[in-house]
Amino acid sequence: MTGPATPPPAAFRTGPFGGRFVAETLVPAVEALAEAFDDAWADPAFQAAYRDLLETYVGRPTPLSTAPRLSDAVGATVLLKREDLAHTGSHKINNCVGQALLARRMGKRRIIAETGAGQHGVATATVCARLGLSCTVYMGAVDVERQRLNVFRMRMLGATVVPVESGTGTLKDAINEALRDWVTNVDDTHYVLGSVMGPDPYPRIVRTLHEVIGREARAQVLATAGRLPDAVVACVGGGSNAMGIFSGFLDDPAVRLYGVEAAGTGLDGGRHAATMARGRVGIFHGMRSLVLQDDDGQIQEAHSISAGLDYPGVGPEHAYLASTGRAEYLHATDDEALAALHEVASLEGIVLALETAHAAARLRDVARVVGPGGIVLLNVSGRGDKDMPQVMAREGEGGGS
Amino acid sequence: MTRVEQAFAAAEEEGRATFVAYLTAFDPDADRSLALLRAAAEAGADVLEVGVPFSDPTADGPAIQAAMARARAAGATLPRVLDLVARLRAHTSVPCVLFSYANPLLRLGEALAPRLADAGIDAVLALDVSVFDVPAVFGARAAADLAWVGLCGPRTPDARARAIARRARGFVYQIARTGVTGAGGGRDGDLAHRVAVLRAAGPRPVAVGFGVRRREDAAAVAAIADGVVVGSHLVQRAAAAFAAGEDGAEAVAEAVADLRAGLSRPPARSRRA
Numbered sequence: 001m002t003g004p005a006t007p008p009p010a011a012f013r014t015g016p017f018g019g020r021f022v023a024e025t026l027v028p029a030v031e032a033l034a035e036a037f038d039d040a041w042a043d044p045a046f047q048a049a050y051r052d053l054l055e056t057y058v059g060r061p062t063p064l065s066t067a068p069r070l071s072d073a074v075g076a077t078v079l080l081k082r083e084d085l086a087h088t089g090s091h092k093i094n095n096c097v098g099q100a101l102l103a104r105r106m107g108k109r110r111i112i113a114e115t116g117a118g119q120h121g122v123a124t125a126t127v128c129a130r131l132g133l134s135c136t137v138y139m140g141a142v143d144v145e146r147q148r149l150n151v152f153r154m155r156m157l158g159a160t161v162v163p164v165e166s167g168t169g170t171l172k173d174a175i176n177e178a179l180r181d182w183v184t185n186v187d188d189t190h191y192v193l194g195s196v197m198g199p200d201p202y203p204r205i206v207r208t209l210h211e212v213i214g215r216e217a218r219a220q221v222l223a224t225a226g227r228l229p230d231a232v233v234a235c236v237g238g239g240s241n242a243m244g245i246f247s248g249f250l251d252d253p254a255v256r257l258y259g260v261e262a263a264g265t266g267l268d269g270g271r272h273a274a275t276m277a278r279g280r281v282g283i284f285h286g287m288r289s290l291v292l293q294d295d296d297g298q299i300q301e302a303h304s305i306s307a308g309l310d311y312p313g314v315g316p317e318h319a320y321l322a323s324t325g326r327a328e329y330l331h332a333t334d335d336e337a338l339a340a341l342h343e344v345a346s347l348e349g350i351v352l353a354l355e356t357a358h359a360a361a362r363l364r365d366v367a368r369v370v371g372p373g374g375i376v377l378l379n380v381s382g383r384g385d386k387d388m389p390q391v392m393a394r395e396g397e398g399g400g401s
Numbered sequence: 402m403t404r405v406e407q408a409f410a411a412a413e414e415e416g417r418a419t420f421v422a423y424l425t426a427f428d429p430d431a432d433r434s435l436a437l438l439r440a441a442a443e444a445g446a447d448v449l450e451v452g453v454p455f456s457d458p459t460a461d462g463p464a465i466q467a468a469m470a471r472a473r474a475a476g477a478t479l480p481r482v483l484d485l486v487a488r489l490r491a492h493t494s495v496p497c498v499l500f501s502y503a504n505p506l507l508r509l510g511e512a513l514a515p516r517l518a519d520a521g522i523d524a525v526l527a528l529d530v531s532v533f534d535v536p537a538v539f540g541a542r543a544a545a546d547l548a549w550v551g552l553c554g555p556r557t558p559d560a561r562a563r564a565i566a567r568r569a570r571g572f573v574y575q576i577a578r579t580g581v582t583g584a585g586g587g588r589d590g591d592l593a594h595r596v597a598v599l600r601a602a603g604p605r606p607v608a609v610g611f612g613v614r615r616r617e618d619a620a621a622v623a624a625i626a627d628g629v630v631v632g633s634h635l636v637q638r639a640a641a642a643f644a645a646g647e648d649g650a651e652a653v654a655e656a657v658a659d660l661r662a663g664l665s666r667p668p669a670r671s672r673r674a
């Protein structure tokens with residue numbers, strides 16, 4: 001066991017953001033979900049089942065790695081929280097384990113999920129196989145094409161993958177379709193949302209289920225370095241891996257928190273997914289948060305080389321942390337992420353997920369802020385195997401940058 | 402009494418349920434959409450629900466999704482939809498309910514209530530905002546100045562349903578079954594009970610929608626509720642006509658007339674009789 005019982009979740013504050021903006025048909029379902037989660041989380045038997053799966057199935061705790069050559073290159077001590085070593089290759093599974101156990105406890109045998117990069121879909125399909133639940137994953141048709149390996153994996157795990165052609169054929173459209181399925185089959189179906197977004201209670205549930213990242217990382221950095229880090233860096237799509245690791249340090253005001261969004265081909269005149277930088281407050285996918293939208297309130301198409309960051313919204317807690325100044329949000333372009341992917345691979349022998357590579361791309365800037373003696377903790381949210389065909393297609397089979 | 406409630410009262414006088422017709426504004430473009438709305442009103446729709454096209458219509462099925470995609474391709478925006486309603490007002494005084502997702506309404510900010518009133522909108526419904534959240538989301542002024550229709554789901558507990566009915570203005574919209582909008586499917590659970598709960602809670606008339614397609618569906622709803630909402634079926638009839646190279650007005654008028662014939666009821670079955 002990883003030590004004492006899990007502490008109660010940290011206070012969850014989202015200020016004017018968040019909320020529960022769903023069609024009336026779904027209101028009883030989200031209310032029941034909130035109640036069921038609070039009840040489960042207070043139950044030692046649920047906690048034990050969740051922790052047992054995290055330890056014996058997911059492989060937690062994930063290690064903290066030093067990164068000596070990368071540290072020299074960027075000019076500060078970089079430590080890596082290795083969520084890429086969790087089963088299925090990303091942090092996403094922490095949330096899936098908890099929500100699948102919750103679904104089973106609620107008597108729902110059918111699971112649906114959306115996926116962008118396919119990592120959340122793979123993690124959901126994996127846990128459903130383990131718990132004997134039926135699994136349907138909605139995935140934008142564009143993403144099905146660029147993440148074919150993960151589509152194959154999900155099918156091998158017994159999931160039904162439904163390509164979504166409507167709208168822009170990406171993550172937001174997959175979420176639309178999952179919401180439509182849920183409102184139709186609400187009696188027997190649980191929707192395993194994959195990030196800290198959507199209507200309340202999802203942002204709170206998903207954040208709570210990822211707090212294990214921050215809790216472990218805090219203890220590991222203290223054990224390794226003898227002190228807290230000066231900065232924590234994570235990529236932000238919906239924001240779940242970032243909230244997971246941030247949650248361990250929210251109450252340590254000296255620790256700077258940096259989220260990194262996808263700037264695509266550039267913020268000005270380019271196509272991007274930089275919701276924190278360019279979004280405006282709106283209501284989308286059940287929450288009030290920052291949203292990329294036009295002057296008429298129509299949601300805009302996001303763009304990123306990384307399917308997992310290709311989303312025009314962001315979790316409400318990030319909008320709140322930005323508004324209070326507790327966290328800062330940076331961005332990295334497609335090209336910067338690719339350069340970081342190569343750099344970390346060649347210096348540390350770790351092939352990052354394209355999502356994570358966006359966070360790695362800003363390490364030099366963060367190192368400059370904390371100085372040469374500083375410690376920067378990077379959340380390695382996932383591994384890059386899934387992205388290799390796409391990078392290969394872009395760069396040729398030589399693998400050089 | 403709002404113009405919407407007057408329409409319900411007038412139908413009641415005639416011994417029939419109220420016909421509420423939904424069409425997506427700008428489907429397939431401004432002029433033809435105006436013609437469809439006029440045709441529906443002239444064929445006997447008592448209330449028009451004007452759908453505001455949205456990029457991400459999560460509560461809508463394939464028919465209305467497709468209509469919204471056509472409308473957006475034709476340049477639909479909320480201000481232009483309001484212009485369209487203002488043009489409609491030159492032809493008919495039929496009450497118009499604006500049916501929208503929250504985000505386009507939010508973009509009008511403080512101007513929301515005056516802009517809707519100027520266009521001749523009689524009531525408004527934000528699909529993804531409950532009537533209880535309207536003041537917090539749209540502001541006290543918009544909450545007070547506009548008539549916000551109340552939406553009630555098939556699984557809404559009675560206590561919440563009663564609170565929705567008390568808060569609603571115009572009418573209460575009871576969704577007949579779980580799911581997205583669409584012309585197919587049955588009705589869930591004890592719809593008559595749900596309607597009775599809403600009626601007992603307040604003075605607003607209760608309309609039932611989702612899945613009404615055939616005259617028998619309309620008649621079954623008319624027997625228990627004050628009004629019948631028909632949306633996807635009309636949108637589909639129009640889409641089929643567009644595909645056949647027609648303007649759709651005739652098809653919509655025909656569908657409205659046909660369904661409306663199912664709404665009469667013997668005086669003894671009248672709601673407040």
Ligand SMILES: Cc1ncc(COP(=O)(O)O)c(C=O)c1O
Pocket residue numbers: 090091092116117118119120194195196235236237238239240241242307308309353355356381382383
């Ligand atoms: C490896 C990895 N990191 C990050 C993300 C982005 O999600 P979030 O911002 O919720 O962590 C994804 C999403 O697919 C992912 O696969």
